[in-house]
Amino acid sequence: xxxxxxxxxxxxxxxxxxxxxxxxxxxxxxxxxxxxxxxxxxxxxxxxxxxxxxxxxxxxxxxxxxxxxxxxxxxxxxxxxxxxxxxxxxxxxxxxxxxxxxxxxxxxxxxxxxxxxxxxxxxxxxxxxxxxxxxxxxxxxxxxxxxxxxxxxxxxxxxxxxxxxxxxxxxxxxxxxxxxxxxxxxxxxxxxxxxxxxxxxxxxxxxxxxxxxxxxxxxxxxxxxxxxxxxxxxxxxxxxxxxxxxxxxxxxxxxxxxxxxxxxxxxxxxxxxxxxxxxxxxxxxxxxxxxxxxxxxxxxxxxxxxxxxxxxxxxxxxxxxx
Numbered sequence: 144x145x146x147x148x149x150x151x152x153x154x155x156x157x158x159x160x161x162x163x164x165x166x167x168x169x170x171x172x173x174x175x176x177x178x179x180x181x182x183x184x185x186x187x188x189x190x191x192x193x194x195x196x197x198x199x200x201x202x203x204x205x206x207x208x209x210x211x212x213x214x215x216x217x218x219x220x221x222x223x224x225x226x227x228x229x230x231x232x233x234x235x236x237x238x239x240x241x242x243x244x245x246x247x248x249x250x251x252x253x254x255x256x257x258x259x260x261x262x263x264x265x266x267x268x269x270x271x272x273x274x275x276x277x278x279x280x281x282x283x284x285x286x287x288x289x290x291x292x293x294x295x296x297x298x299x300x301x302x303x304x305x306x307x308x309x310x311x312x313x314x315x316x317x318x319x320x321x322x323x324x325x326x327x328x329x330x331x332x333x334x335x336x337x338x339x340x341x342x343x344x345x346x347x348x349x350x351x352x353x354x355x356x357x358x359x360x361x362x363x364x365x366x367x368x369x370x371x372x373x374x375x376x377x378x379x380x381x382x383x384x385x386x387x388x389x390x391x392x393x394x395x396x397x398x399x400x401x402x403x404x405x406x407x408x409x410x411x412x413x414x415x416x417x418x419x420x421x422x423x424x425x426x427x428x429x430x431x432x433x434x435x436x437x438x439x440x441x442x443x444x445x446x447x448x449x450x451x452x453x454x455x456x457x458x459x460x461x462x463x464x465x
Contacts, residue, residue: 192272194279194290196239196297203235205272211308213320214264214282222320224312234268237304238288238297247301249328250286252368256326263324266308283308303335310337319351328368330358330396345396355398363395373399 192198209226226234265284271277279291283305288297299305302325309321318337327333333348333356334340341347346358370376376391376399377383384390388401 190276192276192278194281194296195294198278199235200239202272202278203239205274206231206235206270206278207273208271209234210269210271211311212267212269213309213317213324214267214284215260215324216262216264222312222317224314224317226311230311242288242297243300243303245300246298248362249301249368252328252363252365253285253302253326255365256368257371259326260324266305302332306332306335310335312337322351326368327356328363328395328397330356332356347398353400355400357392357396357398359396361394361396363393363397367394367397370397370399373401375399 192202209231211224211226213222215221265282268281268283269277270281281296282289282291283299285305286299286302287295288299288304289295306321306325309318309325312318321336322333322338325332325336327336327350330346330348333350338351339349341349341355348356348358350356366379367381370379370381370393373389373391376393376397379393381394382392384392384398388403390401391399393399
C-alpha cells in the first residue's frame with residue numbers, strides 16, 4: 144500500500160512538471176477575473192511613452208536618464224553617452240520653455256553648405272523615467288527637433304541644440320566628432336561643441352584641424368561659410384595676418400592657418416659652391432676631375448701647417464669649377 148502511494152505521488156509530480164510549459168502558454172486564458180482569450184495586461188515599464196511636449200511636461204520630474212546617440216550608420220558602434228543631471232534640466236527647460244523663436248542667418252546656409260560627413264544623420268535621444276519606462280526616441284537634425292514618427296516638436300534655429308549636444312559629452316573624442324560632422328562657421332558654434340577657449344581679446348575657440356574662430360560681431364556670409372582652407376580664404380581676398388605661419392580671417396571670425404608647404408625646384412648644370420679658406424692658409428690643388436687633393440701627410444685634406452680641425456668653409460671632395 145505504501146509503495147503504491149509513493150508511485151502514484153511520483154507519477155503526479157512528473158505529470159505536473161511536464162505540463163508546466165503548456166500551463167505557462169495558457170496562462171493568459173486562465174487569468175482570474177479576465178474573460179477567456181484576454182491577454183495579460185501590459186506592465187507600465189513595458190509601455191513606451193509617446194514623444195510630445197505635453198507628455199514631456201507631465202513626466203519631466205520622473206526622467207532620470209537621457210541617452211545621447213550620434214547616428215553615424217554604425218548601429219551598436221555609434222558614439223553614445225549619458226547626460227548629467229544638470230544637463231538634463233537644461234535640455235528639458237530648453238525644449239519646454241526657452242527654445243529660440245527667431246530664425247538666424249545661418250538657417251538659410253545649411254542646405255547650401257558642403258556636408259563634412261554624409262554618414263551623419265543627427266542626434267537621437269532616448270529618455271527613461273525612474274520606474275524604467277522609456278519615451279519614444281527624439282531626433283535632432285538640421286534645425287528640427289522631431290519625434291520618431293516625423294512630427295516636429297520644436298524648431299532648432301541656428302542648430303544650437305544640435306551643436307550643444309556634442310558639448311554634453313565628457314569625452315574629448317565625442318566633442319571632436321561634432322567638429323568633424325557639422326559645419327563650424329562662428330565662435331558660438333565652436334563654443335557649444337565644447338572646444339577649448341583661449342581667453343584673449345577677442346576670445347578664440349580652437350578647432351581640431353588647427354584652425355580657430357575669433358569672437359566677433361560680424362556675421363558670416365554664405366561665401367565665407369563655403370571657404371574650407373587657407374588657400375580659398377586667400378583667393379577670396381580676406382584679411383591676412385602676417386604671422387608665421389600666415390593666417391587668413393574670413394567673415395564671421397573663422398581663421399585659417401597656412402599649412403606647411405614643400406617647394407621643389409629642378410636644378411640643371413653645375414652648381415658653383417664657393418670654397419673659402421681661413422686667413423693665411425691656401426687650398427690644396429685640384430686634380431683632373433676637379434677634386435681637391437689632400438697633400439701627403441695631412442689629415443682629411445687639411446693643408447700642412449694648418450691646425451687640425453680648421454674650417455675650410457665646406458668639406459673637401461666637393462666638385463668645383465676649374
